[in-house]
Amino acid sequence: MRVIWNPKHADHAAPGEWEGGAVIPCYEAPERLGLIRAALDAAGGFTFEEPARPSEEVLAGAHDPAYVTYLREASAEARRARDPAAKQLWPTVFPFGPNPRATGARALRGRYCFDTYTPILPGTFAAALGGANAAAQAADLVAAGTERAVYVLTRPPGHHAEPDRCGGYCYFNNAAVAAERLSKRGPVAVLDLDVHHGNGTQHIFYARADVLTVSVHGDPAALYPFFSGFADETGTGTGLGANLNLPLPHGTGVKEYRPALATALDAVRRFKPAFLVFAFGADAHEADPIGGFKLPTKFYTEMGAAVRELGLPTVVVQEGGYNPATLGPCVVEVLKGLHAD
Structure with a gap:
């Protein structure tokens, strides 16, 4: 299987994240990509390549x-700073009021970010742009019929990135970049099976009829991103009916997950897309530290096989998954199921 990986990913390495008034170690770290690549190398059957020269046009x-x-x-501002503390740009105040305006640097940090997990560092832009270009290259390969399925190995992840805000460790929305590119060739379905709702992907396509967004995730009443991912969010305008959320409770296991996945896949089939973007996160695993679901490693083979049965040209984009011991094996299993002969 062809893998497009982001060689710039390690340029972004957050020193921590704010949680409950304290800085804790960041779950989204460069080691994640290395663990996945090592697992794929050990499994065999994967070829790795870098995207072409990064371009902002893909955004x-x-x-x-x-x-x-x-x-x-x-x-660039963070890169030029001499004070180490000034090399980490964190939002501290977020927009409020009926007509919020932001002009100063500190205000803009809150204007363009929606949480305290997603700092801007000297290498953030290069790392995020590298991932977006990897997703675009994978989409081009699939659109041209060169490959039936291509896996995008990148970090930071992307599905929380809004059209105009970063958040949830995400800066550019890689799945949306791939879907937007594929939509020039025909209708696209985005299937998001990360444990967290892909709020950014939903909102980017919320008013469009040519891109279906479907997500199976933890109930936002108790799980990040909290403010989106509810079942009654179905799209607006011409996109009404082109968004499906299937929130599930904390502790969801295989028994509860299977029917939700079947409903999601059925929605994709009824939409009759020409292409599929599969936003995959391994954080629904039973041992993930921030997920809350109870899916075992072997279930990911079944998940990949179920997606394969759609019979669609597919771009797989890596999203979450934060247990170092299970991340690589989960990726191997899902790709094995997806790409089985």
Whole structure:
């Protein structure tokens, strides 16, 4: 199986994340990609390549130009800073009031970010752009019929990134970049099986009828991102009916997950897309430290096989998964099921 990996991913390495008033170690670390690649190497059957020279053009249609400019300039600001503390740009105040305006640097940090987990560092822009370009290259290969399925191995993840805000460890929405690119060739379905709702992907396509977004995830009443992912969010305007959320309770295991997955796959079939973007997260695993679901490693083979049965040209984009011991094996299992002969 062909793998497009992001060689710039390690340029972004958050020193921690704010949680409950304290800085804790960041779950989303460069080691994640190394663990996945090592597992794929051990499994065999995967070839790795880098995306072409990074271009901001791949972000068109997924992200607002002003946000792209801000993230580029903020990373450059952090890179120029001499004080180590100034090399970490954290939001401290977020927009409020009926007509919020932001002009100063500290205000803009809150304007373009929605949580305290997602700092901008000197290498953030390069790392995020590398992932977006990897997703675009995978989409081009699938659209051209060169490959039936391509896996995008990248971090930081992307599905929480809004059109104009970073959050949830995410800066550019890799799944949305791939879907937007594929949509030039025909209708696209985005299937998100990360344990957290892909709020950014939903909102980027919420008013469009040509891209179906389907997500199976933890109930946002108790799990990040908290403010989106509810079952009654179905799209708006011409996109009404083109968004499906299947929230599940904390502690969900295989017995509860299977029917939700079947419902999600049935929705994709009824949409009759030309292409599929599969946003995959291993954080629904029973041992994930921040997920809360109870899926065992071997279930991921079944998950991949179920997606394969859709019979669609597929771009697989890596999202979450934060247990070092299970992340690589889960990726191997899902790709094994997806790409079985």
